[in-house]
Amino acid sequence: MTRAGREDRLGWALAAGLAGYVLFATVDWRLPDAAGVPFGPAWAALAGAGVLGARFVRRRWEPLAALAIAAIAAALLTDLTQFWGQPLRDLGIYLKAGEHYAAGAPVYPTGLVTARPADLTDYPFLYPPPALPVFALLAALPRPLVEAGLLAGSIAAAVGGLRLLGLPWRWAVAALAWPPLLQGLYVGNVSVAAFALFAAAPWFGAGLVLSAVLKPYAAVAGLWLVREGRFRQLLAGAAAVAALGLVTLPLVGLDAWRAWIEGLRLYAASQPLLPEYLYGLGLPRYVPSLAFAGLAAGAVAWAWLGRGRGGLARFGVATVVAAPSAFAHGFLVALPAFLGLRAAWLWLVLGITSVAPGVAWWLAILVAVAASSLPGFRREDGGGPWPAAPTR
Numbered sequence: 321m322t323r324a325g326r327e328d329r330l331g332w333a334l335a336a337g338l339a340g341y342v343l344f345a346t347v348d349w350r351l352p353d354a355a356g357v358p359f360g361p362a363w364a365a366l367a368g369a370g371v372l373g374a375r376f377v378r379r380r381w382e383p384l385a386a387l388a389i390a391a392i393a394a395a396l397l398t399d400l401t402q403f404w405g406q407p408l409r410d411l412g413i414y415l416k417a418g419e420h421y422a423a424g425a426p427v428y429p430t431g432l433v434t435a436r437p438a439d440l441t442d443y444p445f446l447y448p449p450p451a452l453p454v455f456a457l458l459a460a461l462p463r464p465l466v467e468a469g470l471l472a473g474s475i476a477a478a479v480g481g482l483r484l485l486g487l488p489w490r491w492a493v494a495a496l497a498w499p500p501l502l503q504g505l506y507v508g509n510v511s512v513a514a515f516a517l518f519a520a521a522p523w524f525g526a527g528l529v530l531s532a533v534l535k536p537y538a539a540v541a542g543l544w545l546v547r548e549g550r551f552r553q554l555l556a557g558a559a560a561v562a563a564l565g566l567v568t569l570p571l572v573g574l575d576a577w578r579a580w581i582e583g584l585r586l587y588a589a590s591q592p593l594l595p596e597y598l599y600g601l602g603l604p605r606y607v608p609s610l611a612f613a614g615l616a617a618g619a620v621a622w623a624w625l626g627r628g629r630g631g632l633a634r635f636g637v638a639t640v641v642a643a644p645s646a647f648a649h650g651f652l653v654a655l656p657a658f659l660g661l662r663a664a665w666l667w668l669v670l671g672i673t674s675v676a677p678g679v680a681w682w683l684a685i686l687v688a689v690a691a692s693s694l695p696g697f698r699r700e701d702g703g704g705p706w707p708a709a710p711t712r
Contacts, residue, residue: 331383331664338390338671339367345676351397353404359397359675367393384663391671398499398675402506408467411508412441415466418455427452427576428583433590436597444587447510448533449576450568467508474505474512481519485656485705499674504649510534515652521632522709525550529557533564540620540642541635541653547624548631591645600647606679616642622689629706630692633657637688648677657688660704665697 342363349359370389375381406412420427429444437443458466478501482492495501504512514534517527518541525545532539545554591598591605599605604612619641623634636653643650651673658669669684691697 327664328383331387334664334668335383335386335390338387338668339364341672341680342390342394342675345678345680349401349676352400359401363393363397366397384667387664387667387671391667391674392497394671395497395499395674399497399502402499402502405506406440407506408470408508409440409443410510411467411470413443413445414447414451414455414508414510415459415463416441417445417447417452418457418459421452421572422456422459426579428579429586429590430583432586432593433598434593436594444583446580446583446587448536449572449580450533450564452576453568453571470508471505474508477516478505478512481516484519484523485659486703486707487659498670499677500648500651503647504652507649509647509649511649511652514538515655518636518653519656522629522706525553526557526560529554530560533561537643538639538653540639541632543620543624544632544635547626548628588644599645601650601677601679601681602643602645603641603682604644606682622692626692628711629656629704629709630660633660633705634692637685640685648673651681651684654685654688656705657691658684660699661687661691661697662699665691 343360346359346363350356351359351362367390370393371386374385374389378385417427427445429446433444475496478496479492482495483489487495496505501512503509504515511534514531517524517531517534518538521528521541521544528542528545529539532542542554542557545551545557587598595605603615607615616638619638620635623631623638626632626634633656636655637657640646640651640654658666661669665687669687672684673681687697
């Protein structure tokens with residue numbers, strides 16, 4: 321069998337596997353909400369029409385086109401289900417924290433979380449105290465202005481980050497429909513800004529340290545600066561974080577820091593009580609604590625073995641693995657590792673992460689890890705994310 325024949329056979333096998341996965345993962349899903357039509361048949365009809373259309377245009381059956389169409393159809397239909405949730409709910413959490421801080425009321429959890437709140441903006445606020453004055457300022461502004469500004473800024477940050485990774489404009493805009501990214505935009509989560517800082521790391525390494533202010537576990541990626549000997553950028557980021565803490569300390573006080581640490585402890589104690597809602601897709605939801613610690617350490621060690629841009633992509637994966645809780649938008653920093661995959665495997669992992677957030681999403685992470693030792697998973701041209709990045 322020729323090489324092209326083997327690649328076609330692999331492509332069709334992956335396409336069939338993705339189809340089975342989508343149908344199984346969405347067996348109880350409906351569009352656009354629980355009262356709508358079944359997801360599976362709607363996806364099969366949309367994807368089938370797309371594949372037939374591609375066959376008509378290209379005049380041959382192409383497995384890669386089938387894979388891409390299946391993934392895109394799944395993403396678009398999943399996006400429809402997103403819009404029936406509570407919009408900008410994470411922004412609501414931030415603004416409520418700002419209001420409470422301005423009023424002198426408690427900001428961080430003071431007890432265990434034992435039930436999912438009806439209003440999702442009532443979830444616990446867990447960001448470090450230096451963020452409080454910023455959110456208090458935003459809370460004092462007209463809400464429509466803040467919402468519009470955040471949405472516009474997040475879209476710009478997302479597209480800018482995707483462009484830095486090397487995506488052409490058309491694909492950078494189209495990628496906004498990828499469910500992890502769309503979820504981050506729709507709920508107003510700062511993970512989009514953290515993703516942009518990660519994407520800018522080859523040029524602005526200090527951003528890896530600064531992103532820890534947004535997501536403390538994002539500091540894992542900062543180890544890339546140590547691995548690459550970029551100590552000046554590491555020190556610049558650390559100095560900026562320290563300066564932010566010192567400048568805001570007179571405003572928030574030491575009590576806020578104590579309350580934050582206690583709030584993190586209470587949240588961690590609450591996670592086993594509401595695993596689906598407080599762990600999200602985080603590994604601690606699926607494995608014991610010791611196993612999670614071992615996997616996180618192993619992921620960091622694996623990332624440390626990488627060099628240059630490939631090493632940075634590995635640290636993005638390690639950040640996801642080491643996250644104590646993660647939601648769909650938490651997988652954004654794994655995208656650079658995905659972009660280093662051969663086209664068929666890339667569309668497979670995009671398809672996996674386009675429906676039914678759950679334990680199966682970790683298959684996408686496993687593919688990215690496997691690509692580090694299996695050449696058949698990686699792009700042959702040696703390309704990948706950050707094609708225009710400086711070597712130092």
